[in-house]
Amino acid sequence: MTPNRLEAFSDGVFAIAITLLVLDLKVPGTDSEHTLGHELLANWPSYAAYVISFMTIGIIWINHHAAFSRLRAVDHSILIWNLALLMTVGILPFTTSLMAEYLKESQGEGLAAAVYAGSFLLMGGVFVGANRHILFHRPQLLKEPLSEAAARRTLHYAALGQIPYLIATLLAFVTPYITLAICAGCAIYYSLPVASRAGEGGQSDANIA
Amino acid sequence: MTPNRLEAFSDGVFAIAITLLVLDLKVPGTDSEHTLGHELLANWPSYAAYVISFMTIGIIWINHHAAFSRLRAVDHSILIWNLALLMTVGILPFTTSLMAEYLKESQGEGLAAAVYAGSFLLMGGVFVGANRHILFHRPQLLKEPLSEAAARRTLHYAALGQIPYLIATLLAFVTPYITLAICAGCAIYYSLPVASRAGEGGQSDANIA
Amino acid sequence: MTPNRLEAFSDGVFAIAITLLVLDLKVPGTDSEHTLGHELLANWPSYAAYVISFMTIGIIWINHHAAFSRLRAVDHSILIWNLALLMTVGILPFTTSLMAEYLKESQGEGLAAAVYAGSFLLMGGVFVGANRHILFHRPQLLKEPLSEAAARRTLHYAALGQIPYLIATLLAFVTPYITLAICAGCAIYYSLPVASRAGEGGQSDANIA
Amino acid sequence: MTPNRLEAFSDGVFAIAITLLVLDLKVPGTDSEHTLGHELLANWPSYAAYVISFMTIGIIWINHHAAFSRLRAVDHSILIWNLALLMTVGILPFTTSLMAEYLKESQGEGLAAAVYAGSFLLMGGVFVGANRHILFHRPQLLKEPLSEAAARRTLHYAALGQIPYLIATLLAFVTPYITLAICAGCAIYYSLPVASRAGEGGQSDANIA
Numbered sequence: 077m078t079p080n081r082l083e084a085f086s087d088g089v090f091a092i093a094i095t096l097l098v099l100d101l102k103v104p105g106t107d108s109e110h111t112l113g114h115e116l117l118a119n120w121p122s123y124a125a126y127v128i129s130f131m132t133i134g135i136i137w138i139n140h141h142a143a144f145s146r147l148r149a150v151d152h153s154i155l156i157w158n159l160a161l162l163m164t165v166g167i168l169p170f171t172t173s174l175m176a177e178y179l180k181e182s183q184g185e186g187l188a189a190a191v192y193a194g195s196f197l198l199m200g201g202v203f204v205g206a207n208r209h210i211l212f213h214r215p216q217l218l219k220e221p222l223s224e225a226a227a228r229r230t231l232h233y234a235a236l237g238q239i240p241y242l243i244a245t246l247l248a249f250v251t252p253y254i255t256l257a258i259c260a261g262c263a264i265y266y267s268l269p270v271a272s273r274a275g276e277g278g279q280s281d282a283n284i285a
Numbered sequence: 286m287t288p289n290r291l292e293a294f295s296d297g298v299f300a301i302a303i304t305l306l307v308l309d310l311k312v313p314g315t316d317s318e319h320t321l322g323h324e325l326l327a328n329w330p331s332y333a334a335y336v337i338s339f340m341t342i343g344i345i346w347i348n349h350h351a352a353f354s355r356l357r358a359v360d361h362s363i364l365i366w367n368l369a370l371l372m373t374v375g376i377l378p379f380t381t382s383l384m385a386e387y388l389k390e391s392q393g394e395g396l397a398a399a400v401y402a403g404s405f406l407l408m409g410g411v412f413v414g415a416n417r418h419i420l421f422h423r424p425q426l427l428k429e430p431l432s433e434a435a436a437r438r439t440l441h442y443a444a445l446g447q448i449p450y451l452i453a454t455l456l457a458f459v460t461p462y463i464t465l466a467i468c469a470g471c472a473i474y475y476s477l478p479v480a481s482r483a484g485e486g487g488q489s490d491a492n493i494a
Numbered sequence: 495m496t497p498n499r500l501e502a503f504s505d506g507v508f509a510i511a512i513t514l515l516v517l518d519l520k521v522p523g524t525d526s527e528h529t530l531g532h533e534l535l536a537n538w539p540s541y542a543a544y545v546i547s548f549m550t551i552g553i554i555w556i557n558h559h560a561a562f563s564r565l566r567a568v569d570h571s572i573l574i575w576n577l578a579l580l581m582t583v584g585i586l587p588f589t590t591s592l593m594a595e596y597l598k599e600s601q602g603e604g605l606a607a608a609v610y611a612g613s614f615l616l617m618g619g620v621f622v623g624a625n626r627h628i629l630f631h632r633p634q635l636l637k638e639p640l641s642e643a644a645a646r647r648t649l650h651y652a653a654l655g656q657i658p659y660l661i662a663t664l665l666a667f668v669t670p671y672i673t674l675a676i677c678a679g680c681a682i683y684y685s686l687p688v689a690s691r692a693g694e695g696g697q698s699d700a701n702i703a
Numbered sequence: 704m705t706p707n708r709l710e711a712f713s714d715g716v717f718a719i720a721i722t723l724l725v726l727d728l729k730v731p732g733t734d735s736e737h738t739l740g741h742e743l744l745a746n747w748p749s750y751a752a753y754v755i756s757f758m759t760i761g762i763i764w765i766n767h768h769a770a771f772s773r774l775r776a777v778d779h780s781i782l783i784w785n786l787a788l789l790m791t792v793g794i795l796p797f798t799t800s801l802m803a804e805y806l807k808e809s810q811g812e813g814l815a816a817a818v819y820a821g822s823f824l825l826m827g828g829v830f831v832g833a834n835r836h837i838l839f840h841r842p843q844l845l846k847e848p849l850s851e852a853a854a855r856r857t858l859h860y861a862a863l864g865q866i867p868y869l870i871a872t873l874l875a876f877v878t879p880y881i882t883l884a885i886c887a888g889c890a891i892y893y894s895l896p897v898a899s900r901a902g903e904g905g906q907s908d909a910n911i912a
Contacts, residue, residue, distance in 0.1 A: 077765070077768050077769075077772075081710070081714070081768060083290070084293065084711070084714060085714045085717065085718055085764065087290070087293060087294045087297060088297055088714060088715055088717075088718030088719070088722075089718045089721060089722050090294065090297075091294055091297030091298045091301060092297070092301055092718060092719055092722040092723075093722050093725070094298060094371070094375065095297075095298050095301040095302050095305065095375050096301075096305075096722065096723075096725065096726075097375065098302070098305065098375050098376055098378050098379050099305075099308075099378075099726075101376065101379040103379070103382050103383050103386050106386060106387065106390050106393070111392065111393060112387065112392065112393025112396050112397060113393070113396055116396070116400070126376070127372065130368070130371075130372045130375065131368060131372070134364075134365075134368035134371070134372075135368075137294065138286070138361075138364055141286050141290060142286075145286075152765075152896060153896060155761075155765055156761075156894045159757070159758060159761035159762075159894075162721070162757075162761075163754065163757045163758070163761075166721065166722050166724065166725050166757065167725055167728065167753070169725050169726075170725050170728040170730070173730050174730050177730050177733060178733065178739065181733050183738065183739065184733070184738060184739025184740070187739050187740055187743070188739060191743070267365045267368075269361060269362060292499070293502065296499070296502060296503045296506060297506055299503065299506075300503055300506030300507045300510060301506070301510055303507060303580070303584065304506075304507050304510040304511050304514065304584050305510075305514075306584065307511070307514065307584050307585055307587050307588050308514075308517075308587075310585065310588040312588070312591050312592050312595050315595060315596065315599050315602070320601065320602060321596065321601065321602025321605050321606060322602070322605055325605070325609070335585070336581065339577070339580075339581045339584065340577060340581070343573075343574075343577035343580075343581075344577075346503065347495070347570075347573055350495050350499060351495075354495075476574045476577075478570060478571060501708070502711070505708070505711060505712045505715060506715055508712065508715075509712055509715030509716045509719060510715070510719055512716060512789070512793065513715075513716050513719040513720050513723065513793050514719075514723075515793065516720070516723065516793050516794055516796050516797050517723075517726075517796075519794065519797040521797070521800050521801045521804050524804060524805065524808050524811070529810065529811060530805065530810065530811025530814050530815060531811070531814055534814070534818070544794070545790065548786070548789075548790045548793065549786060549790070552782075552783075552786035552789075552790075553786075555712065556704070556779075556782055559704050559708060560704075563704075685783045685786075687779060687780060
C-alpha cells in the first residue's frame with residue numbers, strides 16, 4: 077500500500093468523524109414548555125463541544141498529514157498503528173456527545189468531562205506512539221533520514237502537547253467547566269500562527285494531540 | 286500540505302454534510318391517526334429545506350473549489366480558515382432540521398428560520414473572510430498574481446451575495462415563509478447560467494455564499 | 495473544475511448514501527414480547543430493501559462514472575445537473591426506510607412503495623436528463639465526438655431502463671410486493687453480464703437508472 | 704472504470720462504515736437511577752464490539768487493497784463482486800449494534816452473537832468469492848500473471864481464515880462470550896506482524912476475512 081492510499085482512507089475517516097459531530101446537536105422538541113430561544117441557549121454546552129471537537133479533530137488531521145507525509149512507504153505495522161489512531165478519532169463524536177449532555181447535570185458531569193478530555197489524551201497518546209514507531213522503529217521507511225536529535229525533539233514536542241489534556245482530565249472532577257476551558261484553549265492555541273511557528277522549531281508535524 | 290489534499294479533505298466534509306441532510310427526513314410513525322399521504326404532505330417543509338440546503342451546499346462547494354484552486358500552496362493560517370469554513374458547513378444539517386421542524390409551529394418558528402438563514406450567512410461570512418485572507422494576506426501563495434482591483438471585485442461580489450441571507454435572517458421574525466422563499470431564490474439563482482456568467486464578470490469563484 | 499474533481503465529490507456522495515442505508519436496519523428492542531429470532535425475521539422487508547437499494551445505487555454509480563468519464567471538461571450547467579442527480583441519490587435512504595417500514599402495514603403500504611419506486615424513477619429521469627444535456631447541449635465538452643445516432647441510442651437505452659420503475663410505481667397501489675419484486679428484478683438484471691453486453695451494444699454507460 | 708476509481712469508491716464505503724460504528728455507542732440517559740460510571744461500565748459490550756469491528760473492518764480494508772491492487776483493469780463482473788463485498792461491509796454497524804445490545808440479555812443473546820460472527824463470515828465468504836473470481840475467471844485482468852499454484856495458495860489462505868468465524872458462529876449458541884473472544888482473537892492475530900509474514904508466505908493480500 078502506498079502512503080497516498082493510507083492518507084486518502086484516513087482523510088475519509090477524519091472527514092466523517094468531524095462531520096458526524098453535528099448529530100450531537102439535537103433539535104429541541106416542539107412540545108417543550110420553554111421557548112425555543114430558551115431551549116437553544118440551554119444547549120450551549122453542545123455548541124461549545126461541537127466547536128472544540130471540530131477544531132481539535134481538524135488540527136490532529138493536519139498533524140496526521142505532516143507525520144505520514146514523511147513516509148515513502150508503509151508496512152503492516154504502520155497500517156495497524158494508523159488504524160488504532162483512527163479508532164481513537166472515531167469515538168470522539170461519542171465522547172463529545174457525552175460531555176455536552178452531562179455538563180450541566182448535578183451527577184456524572186465530572187466523569188463525563190474526564191472521559192471527554194481523556195479521549196483527546198488517548199488520541200494524543202496513540203499519535204505519539206505512532207510517531208515513535210515510525211521515527212525509531214521504521215526509519216528506513218522515511219523519505220529523508222532524520223537525525224536522532226531531531227526525531228527526539230519531534231516526539232518530545234508531541235508528548236508535551238498531551239500535558240494540558242492530562243491536566244484537563246484530572247481537573248474534570250473538580251469542575252467540568254475547567255476541562256472544557258482547557259480543551260478550548262488548546263484548540264485556540266493550535267489554531268494560532270504561533271503554534272505553527274513553534275511546531276516548525278520542533279517539527280511542524282508535532283503541533284498537537 | 287498540498288492544496289490538493291486540502292481540497293480532497295474538504296470535498297469529503299462537503300459530501301458528508303450534504304448527504305447527512307437526508308437524516309432530517311423522518312419516516313412517519315405507523316401508528317398515526319392520519320393517512321400516510323397526509324403525513325407525508327404535512328412534512329413538506331422538510332422536503333423544501335432538504336432541496337434548498339442541498340443546492341446551497343452544492344453551490345458553496347463549487348465556489349470553494351474555485352477559491353482554493355487558485356492556490357499553489359497552503360500554510361497553517363489557510364488550513365485554519367478552511368477548517369472554520371467547514372465547521373459552518375457541518376452545522377447545516379442541524380439548522381436545516383431545526384427550520385423544517387419549527388416552520389409550521391406557532392411558537393419558535395421565527396427564531397428557527399432566523400437560525401437557518403443565519404447559518405447560511407455565517408457560512409457566507411466565513412467564506413468571504415477566507416477569501417479576503419487568501420487574496421490580501423497570502424497573495425504570494427496564489428498560482429497567478431491577481432491585481433488589487435480584481436481581488437477587490439471578487440470580494441465585493443462574494444460579500445454582495447450575503448445581502449439576501451442577511452435580509453432573510455431579519456425577515457424571519459415577520460414570517461418564516463419569506464425566509465424560506467429568499468433562500469430558495471438564492472439557490473435557484475446560483476443554479477442558473479446567468480449566475481455563472483455574472484460570476485465570470487466578477488470572479489467565477491465568488492458566485493455565492 | 496476538472497471532471498476528476500466532480501467525480502471524486504460524486505463518489506463521496508454515492509459512497510455515503512449507500513452506506514447510510516444501514517441506518518434503516520433497526521436493532522429490535524430488548525423488551526419485546528417476541529423472541530429475537532421472530533423479530534429479526536419480521537424485519538425482512540428492511541433487509542430486502544437494503545439489498546435492492548444498495549445494488550441499485552451501486553449500479554447507478556457505475557453508470558454515473560461511464561457518463562461523466564466521457565467529458566474532458568465541465569461547465570456550470572453540468573455541475574448543476576450533477577448536483578440535481580446527487581440530490582435524488584441522497585434521498586434514497588429515506589425512501590428505502592419508508593418502504594421497509596410500511597410494507598407490511600395495512601394502511602399506507604401502497605403509497606410507501608410508490609414513493610420508493612418513484613424515487614428510483616426520479617433518479618433515473620434526472621440521469622437521462624443529465625445525459626441528454628451532455629450529449630446534445632454540451633457536445634463540445636466530450637472527449638470524443640459522438641455521432642447523433644449513437645447519442646440517440648444511448649439516450650433511448652437509458653430512457654427504456656426507466657419503464658420498469660414506472661410500472662413498479664403504478665403497480666404499487668395494487669400490491670407493494672410487486673413493486674419490490676420489480677425493483678429487485680432490475681437490480682439483478684443490471685448485475686448480470688448480459689446487462690453489460692446489452693449496454694455495450696447501446697452505450698455501456700446507459701445500463702440503468 | 705479504472706481500478707483506482709473502484710478503490711477510491713470502496714475506500715469511501717470502508718471509511719464510512721468504520722466511522723458509523725460510533726453511532727452504536729449510546730450516551731446513557733441523564734435520568735437513570737444508576738450513576739454514570741455504573742452505566743458506562745455496564746455498556747462494556749458496546750466498547751468491545753466497537754474495537755473488534757473497527758479493527759476487523761480495518762484489516763479487511765487492507766486485504767481489499769491487496770487483492771484489487773493486483774488488477775490492471777476491471778470489468779462489469781468485478782464491479783458487481785466488489786459491490787456485493789461492500790454490501791456485506793456496510794451491514795456491520797448493524798450487526799455490531801445487535802451483538803452489543805443483546806450480549807448480556809437472557810434471551811436472544813446467542814442468536815445476536817451468531818448474527819455478529821455470521822456477518823464476518825459472510826463478508827469473508829464474499830471476499831473469498833471475489834478473489835476466486837479474479838484469480839480464476841479474470842486472470843487476463845491481472846497486472847502480473849499468477850501461477851495456478853500461487854493462486855490456489857492465496858485462495859486457501861483466505862478460505863482458512865474463515866474457519867474461526869465459522870466456529871464463532873456455531874458456538875454463539877453455547878455462550879456469546881466465546882464468540883466475542885474468538886472475533887477479538889482474530890482481530891488481534893491479524894494486527895500482529897506474524898499475520899503479515901504468514902500472509903506473505905501465502906499471498907500478503909489474503910491475510911483475513
